[in-house]
Every structure is written in C-alpha cells, then in structure tokens.
Amino acid sequence: MEGSIYSLIPPVLVIICVLLSKKVILSITLGIVSSALIIHDMNVIQAAQAVLESFLHLFYVDGAWNVSNLYLMAFLLLLGVLTAFIARMGGTSAFAQWASKHVKSGAGAQLLAFILGVIIFIDDYFNALTVGEIARPLTDRYRVSREKLAYIIDSTSAPVCVISPISSWGAYIIGLLGVIYATHEIDTAPFIGFLSIIPYNFYAIFSLLFVLVTIFWNIDPGKMKYREVAEIEEEVQTETGKASDLLVPIGVLIIVTLSMMFLTGWQAAGALDFMAILENTDTYLSLLVGAIIAIAFALFRYHRAGHRVYVKPFWEGIRSMTGACLILCFAWALIELISAVGTGTYLSGLFASMDFNSAYLPAVLFVISCFMALATGTSWGTFGVMLPIGAQMAMTLDPQIFTICLGAVLAGSVYGDHCSPISDTTILSSAGAKCHHIDHVMTQLPLACFVAVISCAGYLIAGITESMLLSLILTAVIFFASSFALKVLLAKKG
Structure with missing residues (x-):
C-alpha cells in the first residue's frame, strides 16, 4: 500500500480534521495512526509498534541520541524561560x-x-523565534493581532532564507544543485546556478511584497484583523525596567548563535570556506548555546535589579512553550511515517511519466511541489525529491526552461510548507508570535493562496515566453492589479 494512492489518505485526513475540528494534536494523531496502518497492511499490533517507534526515533535512533531534536526542544523551552525573565524585569513593556x-x-x-524578518536571514528557525521576541511587545502595544504577526514572521523566514545564498537553506540547496549539475553535465558553478534561480522563485518574491501590501493597505482577513483584549500578556510592570533588559539578552542570543554557527561550520568543514561553513554548521547546537548564554546575561541583570524570585518565572517560561514543543513532536512523528508510507514518491511519480507540453511544465512542477510539501510538512524534503525530478523532466522536454523549473520547485515547496499545519516553520512562527497555531494556519491560508495563484500564472508565462524579464514584469503587473482589486473588495465589505 506504500507509494500508492492510499498514501494520500494520512495527509488528507489531517487537513480535513484540522479544518473541521481545529484540534491540531487530534488531527496529527489521526494522520500518524492511519500512516502506520497503511504501512503494515492494517495490522493493528504492528501499526501500534510503528507509532511508538516513530516517537522514540524523535530522540533516540539506531542506538544513538538524536541530539539535533533534543537541542531544538531544549532551545524552545529555554527561549520561553528567557522571555519570562525579560518580562519579569519589565524589559518587554519598557522596549x-x-x-x-x-x-x-x-x-x-x-x-x-x-x-x-528580512535582516535575520541566516536560518528560518532562528528568524521565526527571534523576530517574534523582538517585535511582539510593539505589535501588542498597537493592538496588532498575534495572527498578523505570525503571518509576517512566517512570510519573512522561509521566503527570505530560500532566496539567500548565505543561509542554511541556501547552503542546502546549493549542495543539491551541485549533484544535479554534475548528473546532467552542466558546466555551471552551483552558487552561480542558485543566483540564476532567484528571479524565478516567484512565490518567495511576491510573498515578501505581499507582506508590505497587507501592512500598508490593511489587508487582514478574518481574525487577523482584530486584536483581542484577552490576548494581551500579563506582564510584571516594574519602575526599573529598561529597553536594554530585552535588547541585551536578545542581542547576546543573536551574537552567540551566529558565532557558534560559524565555529561549528568551520570545524566540520575543516577549511575557511564560507559556503562550506554554512553547509556544515550545527544550527541546533548553536541555538542552544546562544539561549544558555543569553539566559545567563538575563539572570545577571535580573539579580542586579533586585529580583529574587527565580523558580516561578522559570516554570512560567517552560509552560509557555510546552504546547509548541508538543505539536512539533507530533508533527515530526507524522513526517517520519508519511515518508515511510511514500506520499512524496506517489505524488512525484504520478506526473513524472506523463507527456507534457514543456510550456506548462514549470506550473505543473509548482503545483506538484506544493501538494508534496503540504502533505509531508517539509519543504527541505520536497527539495530533495522534486529538484532532481524537475531537472530531469526539464532536460528531457526542453533544456531552455531548466532554471525556470528549478525555481518553480523551490517556490511550490515553500508555498506548501506555508499552508501545512504540520510544518515545523509554521509551528515555530505561531510560537514566536505566541498565538494559537490553528488560528495562524487558518488566517495565513487565504493570503498564501492568493500569492500562489499569481505565482502559478507567472510560471505559465515563464514557460511560454522563456524570458525572465518579461515573466517577472507581467507577473508583477498581475500581482499589483490583483492586490489593488483585493483592497477595494475588502473595503466595500468592511
């Protein structure tokens, strides 16, 4: 049953259940159980064992600890602790x-x-959580909804990272391009190839532009429009609170994390090669060390300001991140089982053997990549599967659209990841903004779909014209005309 049409059942179940019940853990659990049953041909005992193993593998696999996941969990919890101590000092309100x-x-x-979000482009996890901690006090003050903040965070993390060559995403993609170019005997440096793909990453480009449009034209669908009074955090106000009580610990977090990313990447690469350093950096360890040292600085300032209550804010911080950690663990377990059930393999193989008009190939690859990332909850996994497939199809049908097709795969993967309730970046954007995860998913969905439709039109234009400049200009015209029409429509309804 793996790799067949049945492999679509788990992700479809999750999406339908999320939409109907708005209960994320319950929905993901259905996906986990159905995946295990499909893998083991409806054998309940073996399926139950597979479910238990999928959770065990989150932290312990093949006789060794999965330190990356452990580091990330620890970082999330420590970030909650850091936030709690900053709030206790009055740093949040003072900032x-x-x-x-x-x-x-x-x-x-x-x-x-x-x-x-644009400036902090090194890593999407780091971006999502750091931007949330810095911006949330100010957006709260002006009664900007947490859902709108989560949308801004989510739309300036992955879209920025996927078009930045000096990011963890850029290093990963350039590594994949090196293999693809070698396979097809393309005499282009992977770094240069990555740069040539950027103008064709329509979803990333227009997602960033659409964030600005939503800000200046007040395009806020549904719950995103209103700031509920009940959402406002109860902070401990102090007369001694200073903006530096927030800025110094967060600044230490950023500086130490970036320094550790450089050091771990340099050590692993064994040479002072910038791209090799980015490709080999240990992001999770870097985040953990950054959080520990930032908390040490925060505690020093906290103690010096005369505060002596330590246990209560510590547990408050842990509790504030427990929900995000739990959702992330369930999402990871589902992603492992969906990978085993072969959802991605089925979706990619469904179209790979069909005979397409090459002009439509970029748009088709965009849609396939979107559904694969939506179903699996991972854009990186989709990159790994779809970039080689897209490259092979483009070289077979029309080598002139090779770069366009790779851009379409990257764009579709990010779009599907944006819409997926089991995506780690979506979960962490909710955590960074401290809003309900399902509220973030539901309010972001129409905005992401709006940009995706325009991007798909752009890939049709690019496939037909095979011109970067013309396709960008025409897609931009469609984008701004559609955005203005949307603004007028919402103004009439409002």
Whole structure:
C-alpha cells in the first residue's frame, strides 16, 4: 500500500480534521495512526509498534541520541524561560515604550517585524523565534493581532532564507544543485546556478511584497484583523525596567548563535570556506548555546535589579512553550511515517511519466511541489525529491526552461510548507508570535493562496515566453492589479 494512492489518505485526513475540528494534536494523531496502518497492511499490533517507534526515533535512533531534536526542544523551552525573565524585569513593556517613540502606528510596528524578518536571514528557525521576541511587545502595544504577526514572521523566514545564498537553506540547496549539475553535465558553478534561480522563485518574491501590501493597505482577513483584549500578556510592570533588559539578552542570543554557527561550520568543514561553513554548521547546537548564554546575561541583570524570585518565572517560561514543543513532536512523528508510507514518491511519480507540453511544465512542477510539501510538512524534503525530478523532466522536454523549473520547485515547496499545519516553520512562527497555531494556519491560508495563484500564472508565462524579464514584469503587473482589486473588495465589505 506504500507509494500508492492510499498514501494520500494520512495527509488528507489531517487537513480535513484540522479544518473541521481545529484540534491540531487530534488531527496529527489521526494522520500518524492511519500512516502506520497503511504501512503494515492494517495490522493493528504492528501499526501500534510503528507509532511508538516513530516517537522514540524523535530522540533516540539506531542506538544513538538524536541530539539535533533534543537541542531544538531544549532551545524552545529555554527561549520561553528567557522571555519570562525579560518580562519579569519589565524589559518587554519598557522596549515597547522606547520603540513607540520612533514607531507611531500599528503599520510601523508591522514594518519593524518585516524588516527584522528580512535582516535575520541566516536560518528560518532562528528568524521565526527571534523576530517574534523582538517585535511582539510593539505589535501588542498597537493592538496588532498575534495572527498578523505570525503571518509576517512566517512570510519573512522561509521566503527570505530560500532566496539567500548565505543561509542554511541556501547552503542546502546549493549542495543539491551541485549533484544535479554534475548528473546532467552542466558546466555551471552551483552558487552561480542558485543566483540564476532567484528571479524565478516567484512565490518567495511576491510573498515578501505581499507582506508590505497587507501592512500598508490593511489587508487582514478574518481574525487577523482584530486584536483581542484577552490576548494581551500579563506582564510584571516594574519602575526599573529598561529597553536594554530585552535588547541585551536578545542581542547576546543573536551574537552567540551566529558565532557558534560559524565555529561549528568551520570545524566540520575543516577549511575557511564560507559556503562550506554554512553547509556544515550545527544550527541546533548553536541555538542552544546562544539561549544558555543569553539566559545567563538575563539572570545577571535580573539579580542586579533586585529580583529574587527565580523558580516561578522559570516554570512560567517552560509552560509557555510546552504546547509548541508538543505539536512539533507530533508533527515530526507524522513526517517520519508519511515518508515511510511514500506520499512524496506517489505524488512525484504520478506526473513524472506523463507527456507534457514543456510550456506548462514549470506550473505543473509548482503545483506538484506544493501538494508534496503540504502533505509531508517539509519543504527541505520536497527539495530533495522534486529538484532532481524537475531537472530531469526539464532536460528531457526542453533544456531552455531548466532554471525556470528549478525555481518553480523551490517556490511550490515553500508555498506548501506555508499552508501545512504540520510544518515545523509554521509551528515555530505561531510560537514566536505566541498565538494559537490553528488560528495562524487558518488566517495565513487565504493570503498564501492568493500569492500562489499569481505565482502559478507567472510560471505559465515563464514557460511560454522563456524570458525572465518579461515573466517577472507581467507577473508583477498581475500581482499589483490583483492586490489593488483585493483592497477595494475588502473595503466595500468592511
């Protein structure tokens, strides 16, 4: 039953259950159980064993600890602790008061979050959680909804990383391109090839532009539009709170994490090669060390300010991140089982053997990659499967659209990842903004789909014209015309 049409059942079940029940853990559990049953031909005993093993493998596999997942879990919990101590010092509210002298509106607060998201492009996990911690006090002050903040975070993490060659994503993709170019005997450096793909990554480009459009034209669907009073965090106000009580620990977190990423990458690469360092960096260990040292700085300032309550804020911080950690663990278990059930293999193979008009191939690859990332909850996994397939199909049908097809795969993977409730980046964006995960998924979905439809039109244009400049211009015209029409439509309804 693996690798067949039955492999679509688990992701479809998860998506339908999420939409109907809005209960993420329950929905993912259905996907986990159905995947295990399909893998073991409905044998309940073997399926139950597979479920238990999938959770065990999150932290212990093949006789060794899965330190990456352990480090990330520890980082998330410690980030909650760091946030709690910063709030206890009054740093969160003090930063909001300080920043409000320069930022005078909700649009300005959202723009700050956008700028931070673009600047912090090294890693999507690091981006999502760091931007949330810095921007949330200010967006709260101007009553910007947590859902809108989560959308900004999510739309400036993966889309920025996927078009940045100096990021963990860029290093991973360039590594895949090296193999693909060698296989097809393409005499182009992978780094140069990556740069040539960027203009064809329509979803990433127009997602970033659409964030600005939603900010300045007040395009906020559903719950994203309103800031509920009940959502406002109860912070401990102190007269001694300073903006530096937030900025210094977060600054230490950023500096130490980036330094550790460089050191671990340098050690693993064995040479002072920037791209090799990025490809080999240990992001999870770097995040953990950064969090530990940042907490040490926060505790020093906390103690010096005269505070003596330590246990309560520590447990408050742990508790604040427990939900995100639990969802992430269930999502990881589902991703492992979906990989085993062969959902990605089935989706890619469904179209790979068909005879297509080459002009439509970029759009088709965009759609396939989207569904694969949506179903599996991983854009990186989709890159690994679909980039070689897309390259092979393009070289067979029309080598002139080779670069366009690779851009379509990257774009579709990011779009599907954006829409997936089991995506780790989506989960961490919710955690960074501290909003309900399902609310983030449901409010982001129409905005992501809006950009995706325009991107798909762009790939049709690119496939037909085979011109980068013309396809970009025409897609941009469609984008701005559609955005303006959407603004007018929402204004009439409002």
